[in-house]
Amino acid sequence: MAASAQFGSGACCVTVKRNSSTSLAFSSSLQSKIGFELASRLICRERNCGKRRALKVNCENRASAVVEKDAALRQGADGNAAQLSIVMKFGGSSVASADRMKEVAGLILSFPEERPAIVLSAMGKTTNNLLLAGEKAVSCGVSNVSELRELSFVKELHLKTVDELGLDKTVISGFLVELEQLLKGIAMMKELTPRTRDYLVSFGECMSTRIFAAYLNKIGAKAQQYDAFDIGFITTDDFTNADILEATYPAVAKRLHGDWTDDPSVPIVTGFLGKGWKSGAVTTLGRGGSDLTATTIGKALGLREIQVWKDVDGVLTCDPNICPDAKPVPYLTFDEAAELAYFGGQVLHPQSMRPAREGDIPVRVKNSYNPRAPGTVITKARDMSKAVLTSIVLKSNVTMLDIVSTRMLGQYGFLAKVFSIFEDLEISVDCVATSEVSTSLTLDPSKLWCRELIQQELDHVIEELEKIAVVHLLQHRSIISLIGNVQRSSLILEKAFNVLRKNGVNVQMISQGASKVNISLIVHDSEAKQCVRALHSAFFENDFQSEVEAADSIETSSATLN
Numbered sequence: 001m002a003a004s005a006q007f008g009s010g011a012c013c014v015t016v017k018r019n020s021s022t023s024l025a026f027s028s029s030l031q032s033k034i035g036f037e038l039a040s041r042l043i044c045r046e047r048n049c050g051k052r053r054a055l056k057v058n059c060e061n062r063a064s065a066v067v068e069k070d071a072a073l074r075q076g077a078d079g080n081a082a083q084l085s086i087v088m089k090f091g092g093s094s095v096a097s098a099d100r101m102k103e104v105a106g107l108i109l110s111f112p113e114e115r116p117a118i119v120l121s122a123m124g125k126t127t128n129n130l131l132l133a134g135e136k137a138v139s140c141g142v143s144n145v146s147e148l149r150e151l152s153f154v155k156e157l158h159l160k161t162v163d164e165l166g167l168d169k170t171v172i173s174g175f176l177v178e179l180e181q182l183l184k185g186i187a188m189m190k191e192l193t194p195r196t197r198d199y200l201v202s203f204g205e206c207m208s209t210r211i212f213a214a215y216l217n218k219i220g221a222k223a224q225q226y227d228a229f230d231i232g233f234i235t236t237d238d239f240t241n242a243d244i245l246e247a248t249y250p251a252v253a254k255r256l257h258g259d260w261t262d263d264p265s266v267p268i269v270t271g272f273l274g275k276g277w278k279s280g281a282v283t284t285l286g287r288g289g290s291d292l293t294a295t296t297i298g299k300a301l302g303l304r305e306i307q308v309w310k311d312v313d314g315v316l317t318c319d320p321n322i323c324p325d326a327k328p329v330p331y332l333t334f335d336e337a338a339e340l341a342y343f344g345g346q347v348l349h350p351q352s353m354r355p356a357r358e359g360d361i362p363v364r365v366k367n368s369y370n371p372r373a374p375g376t377v378i379t380k381a382r383d384m385s386k387a388v389l390t391s392i393v394l395k396s397n398v399t400m401l402d403i404v405s406t407r408m409l410g411q412y413g414f415l416a417k418v419f420s421i422f423e424d425l426e427i428s429v430d431c432v433a434t435s436e437v438s439t440s441l442t443l444d445p446s447k448l449w450c451r452e453l454i455q456q457e458l459d460h461v462i463e464e465l466e467k468i469a470v471v472h473l474l475q476h477r478s479i480i481s482l483i484g485n486v487q488r489s490s491l492i493l494e495k496a497f498n499v500l501r502k503n504g505v506n507v508q509m510i511s512q513g514a515s516k517v518n519i520s521l522i523v524h525d526s527e528a529k530q531c532v533r534a535l536h537s538a539f540f541e542n543d544f545q546s547e548v549e550a551a552d553s554i555e556t557s558s559a560t561l562n
């Protein structure tokens, strides 16, 4: 069946053969016909016919369509005034090369019924390389900066991409010159402050978005690049781990919506970056922060859906690097996803669910390498009647403290004192198990991912705690979080402890969060991966679900008999 495929409110219009399905569960013919193969072969010619400006697009299948850029064509497929409808975020792995950028362009073009805003991360391993280059520049000497392997990697990757996409290298050459100058500045100062670190890594997203926008324009899909720090992403001044401030939402909505209404072109926004509200300097949102950029745009514009495109088939039952047999989880709630992200599931940024939850906007996690896979849909609520365990996550290298009051039993205010020490020292606590006079807790090793809890800080905490308690420091621990339906906690714990006993593992602490979706077990680092594999095998590879259903039906029938 032939269908008109419009992209970006009249920016580019193609008529192609496609299946009637417009759902995100890709149809194979849709993918093969309108994937990049086709998009790259589009020949877009802009014509000026007096007052009528039109785009004529010819496709290889000889189908063609003329798009008139007038008010009528700003109507969406749903007949509503065509505002931006979704945000699609592509991570570093999705845009790691020219070929990947072509695929992503094809992917975006293959949802003609959508009017997407795009968020991009830096290409491939660019952020890691920029960070390493910065660290090496501190001590390598100004004259050696040009030879830094990481700088050459970043330069070559971006120049090669520009070349392979047939773009003019001026799209990024200014950035490459400035990047080298910045590294020389770091070498001269022999110092890399968090503020400079953020400015340094921002080059990655600034370049990837410029390349991609230029490429979309080249193939006839009108696109506009935006630096997040210029369009209202206002953050705290916590360099390397900034928080989005409320003022961001109206500012971003005004800018993106305003521009789109004036002259619709696909916004290509830098992920991960913001602008400190006091300093006015570039900030970053913590590693993996482009997910948060996407959900922030979703909430700001009240979009229909937020899509995060990764290199895996959605959120999986476990980190595939630990359990290669991990399977996609079809549905999650915002609470489950947030807990999973916070407790180490590196597939999502820990803070990214907040704007989606506040705006009640579904998040879909998809695989840009396998768009037909249905992925994971994250929403406010889901049917939990059959849900037991959803996924297992691991957070390693955690520090645990056993704190026992030196005062007599019954002293009130002990816990308040303990937690006020952590508050004063700005150290966040992950898991807690407590009695009136003692408490065991784990400390977030990275204060939300990027800032390391350094030994000096730790010594200071212990020194303060020792004024009121006996403190045992236990390092190299891991938190294994069982994300699922805590209404079924007895069942989950029974199974989990059976598995751990069989594997000879001693659990050092248990914590069941108030979120009702997470049970955390603390074990020694050296046993953690083996435990996760054994638990994954028991819960997800051995038909545990049928076991549960059988047990449930026996319970139901005996309840009926009684």
Ligand SMILES: Nc1ncnc2c1ncn2[C@@H]1O[C@H](COP(=O)(O)OP(=O)(O)O)[C@@H](O)[C@H]1O
Residues within 6 Å of the ligand: 090, 091, 092, 093, 094, 121, 288, 309, 310, 311, 312, 314, 315, 316, 317, 318, 319, 320, 321, 344, 345, 346, 347, 348, 391
């Ligand atoms: N539970 C999980 N589900 C899916 N992926 C996971 C999980 N835990 C860890 N990962 C890792 O997260 C990676 C995807 O996240 P990320 O690297 O941030 O993607 P991108 O850079 O494309 O945004 C996967 O390649 C996978 O190795």
Ligand SMILES: N[C@@H](CC(=O)OP(=O)(O)O)C(=O)O
Residues within 6 Å of the ligand: 090, 091, 092, 093, 121, 122, 127, 128, 204, 271, 272, 286, 287, 288, 289, 290, 291
């Ligand atoms: N480039 C940044 C931000 C980001 O979100 O990346 P990714 O989407 O590839 O995880 C990082 O590497 O942390």
